Amino acid sequence: MNRNKNNSRMARTTESEPETKTTDAYRLIENEDKPPDIKYEKENSWVAGVQMFVSFLLAGFGMVAASLLLDVVQHWDVFTKVSEVYILVPALLGLKGNLEMTLASRLSTHAHLGHLDTSLGSLVMGNLCLIQCQAVLVGFLAAMAAVAMGWIPEGEFDIHHASLLCASSVLTASMASFVLGLIMIGVIVVSKKMNINPDNIATPIAASLGDLTTLALLSWIASVLYKSLGTSLILPSIIIIVGALLVPVCGYIAWSNDFTRQALDEGWVPVVSAMVISSAGGLILDHTVSIYTGIAVYQLVINGIGGNMVAVHASRLSTQLHTGQKEGSVIGSTTKLLLLMVIPGQLIFIYTIGYLRAGHTSTTPTFILIYMSAAMLQVFLLLTISHYMVAWMWKMGMDPDNSAIPYLTALGDLLGTALLGVAFSILYAIGDKDSDLGD
Structure with a gap:
């Protein structure tokens, strides 16, 4: 397998000949070890510090904004009548935040390796499909955890509440991943053009936008679905079925893409x-x-x-x-x-x-x-x-x-x-x- 070959290559690497890549995801299509036009310049510590500090402030204020939003929406009918939605919030935000931050980290590395200049289309398609596949499954997992935590103490299972949670979580995760994925790609492309190190700003921006966007979408979608609660399961069922169909399609595209195959596996x-x-x-x-x-x-x-x-x-x-x-x-x-x-x-x-x-x-x-x-x-x-x-x-x-x-x-x-x-x-x-x- 390719990973075994990579491991054996790494074992033979010496300090005087540093290994540049060990994974298929970062190897160029032509199997060259490093594109000749990439130059690694020493980064000014003060410039890096300013970039990181500004991004931390943005992330922090995004976190404060998400907290204030939660303080408002927790009084909506869907949160007060379907208490499991409140249980869903930290699990979904945490899981989604990890997906967005790993995406930002991957794309930052690709930017430094010059792949955004040579294979932008393939990177965009592979990563959008990858996080779509991951997000739908993660959304379903978070919903199941919320259903279990709400069901076990009371000992009563409500199919309408469960369908609302699953549909809301899956649709929120899917929409948030698509929107945030495009934003992160744009942030990294623009930062490289402006000579800003994307490693310094991408992950905090992903964290700040992720919490606020995911919470806003979850509140809105759950509120809309709540209006049909108790009358019909058609709309939530359609959302869940479409999400289930998206997983194998997006997973296959991500698996077929050299840049995202290992990420899908690991x-x-x-x-x-x-x-x-x-x-x-x-x-x-x-x-x-x-x-x-x-x-x-x-x-x-x-x-x-x-x-x-x-x-x-x-x-x-x-x-x-x-x-x-x-x-x-x-x-x-x-x-x-x-x-x-x-x-x-x-x-x-x-x-x-x-x-x-x-x-x-x-x-x-x-x-x-x-x-x-x-x-x-x-x-x-x-x-x-x-x-x-x-x-x-x-x-x-x-x-x-x-x-x-x-x-x-x-x-x-x-x-x-x-x-x-x-x-x-x-x-x-x-x-x-x-x-x-x-x-």
């Missing part, structure tokens, strides 16, 4: 595993929220920023490996930049939360110090894990563009939630007790 386990890891974080959050009411809004911030930073780190490292650059040439400075961005980024969002009166915990100097310590430790651990995980996947013949980000963002949720719980426990223990710290 992309499932990381996404599903990430859902399991995130669920563990959800259990911790459920426990801590019952004790410290003010923790919920900060959980969104610490997990969002941590996830975006480690996604950029993994995307840049994967690109370096694919393009044959030395591992330590830029990653060291990137790690320092990302750690330095934690403090101003978190401060901006802490005070934004306070200004919008979205949080209930007083932003005392003690709170800021302990919260920042938790955020810094989370990002440090994530960047360290990212370095070793991406390198290990590369050595094992896996493409980190397809596999690393779901694991890392899920670990970010788990670490962020756990460390935030510890931070609030310390604040309570040392006497910084406002109403949300249990006093």
